Amino acid sequence: MKIYADNAATTKMSENAIHTMVSLLEDSWGNPSSLYAHGQMAKEVLEKARADVAAVIGASPDEILFTSGGSEADNQALRSVAELGRKKGKMHIISSAFEHHAILHTLERLKKEDFEVTLLDVHENGLILPEEVEAAIREDTCLVTIMFANNEIGTIQPIREIGRICREKNVLFHTDAVQAVAHVPINVKEDNIDLLSASAHKFHGPKGVGFLYAKKGIRLTNLIEGGAQERGRRAGTENVPGIAAMAEALKETSSRMDENTAHLTKMRDKLISGLAEIPHSALNGDATHRLPSNVNFCFEGIEGESLLLLLDDKGIQASSGSACTSGSLDPSHVLLAIGRVHDVAHGSLRLCLGEDITEEQVDYIIKSVKDVVSYLRGFSPVWRDLMSGKARFIL
């Protein structure tokens, strides 16, 4: 059995998106900036994609800027609002401790440029409290940036409420919605969102394409200077086939959101209860306010990379927040942010289910994880110390 359970890392492209991309590569390869018909045909495809993307999230087409992906969108959103803030002498930014590195590392850069950053606590359940956002907003706050859904533990933040507070306080609100777009309902107007980042390959589109939504009137700062593409805000000849494939994937995945959510939630909860039977294990992140596809557990006494390798041998592709999988000595900053200590965070497993997951596959995952965890615990000195009472269980 082969089960791809790493859909937060990337997703398989949909057949329609592949078809769209290939046919454009073959037939509509003109430059949208060219005036002759072949160029204008590409321009039409581009603008149709922009309208489609905008419609899905409740925006206007001229509020959509195509980028190379979520990271670029995040960088540009933060840079742009920071520049606006600097001009008004507002140099304080609010974010959270478990944002994606595209946000956290950009904030680090901005700190070096004299911005002040407040990172809010995400609590044990991985949820930010709107009242804590409100309390953190100051006279000189120019931006609040909070991710829509966390990429590791899948927790979904109270975005609409945070956005409402930001509107009241006249502070711009950005959300990194890379894990959420096409998977949970989003309407930028109803959800009070000023800027939003998304990435095509997280919803069955191609890699290397994403978009930034920026509400009308928000002046964006260029990261890439050059030609006048994207209304002069992002130079470089547009990736028309990729963009059109993204729009296709976005429409397709979003149109199935209700049925996907119903099915995935059932599968997710089955998987969670199955894995919870493993002694000294714990679910990471809130059990209900989470993406329907996301399951993330810590198992005491074992290390995540060996768990992943053995699951791979059984045909299950997953990921872990263990240090060994990150190439650094520290485990996932997300798991540390929700209060998991290093010892336990090393033994984490993220399973992010695809829409086509079956009940039989979930049963197989549960059995496989149980077998591998128990096998690894069998020769773990940490587990021996815990079992003999020499060390105390944390979970």
Add this chain to the structure above:
Amino acid sequence: MALYSEKVMDHFRNPRNVGVIEDANGIGEVGNAKCGDIMKMYLKIEDDVIQDVKFETFGCGSAIASSSMATELIKGKPVSEAMKLTNKAVAEALDGLPAYKMHCSVLAEEAIQSALEDYQKRTGKTFE
């Protein structure tokens, strides 16, 4: 291209000398759970020769493979020879480790050295 060599995967999937020696006369434990790697080595030494060796490891694939290979390299060897085991020898015997995983072989060398020190402490013998 796989992350690890065939040899590493073989020793990871089928680790040699896994377990505990109840009447071990040399035990060493190195690493800590905070960093994500702990290795424990058990030696049964008779007439200054390593008759049996077993290990327990909490760690990644290369940590388990390094422990397994290190035990194979010293099993049946005189203590004086085992003292000379280096992390380089462990890594080479595994057909190499990724650069950022070399510390796993260092940990395996240290675990063996620590168990041999324990043996020397218990017996009052000194080996060069």
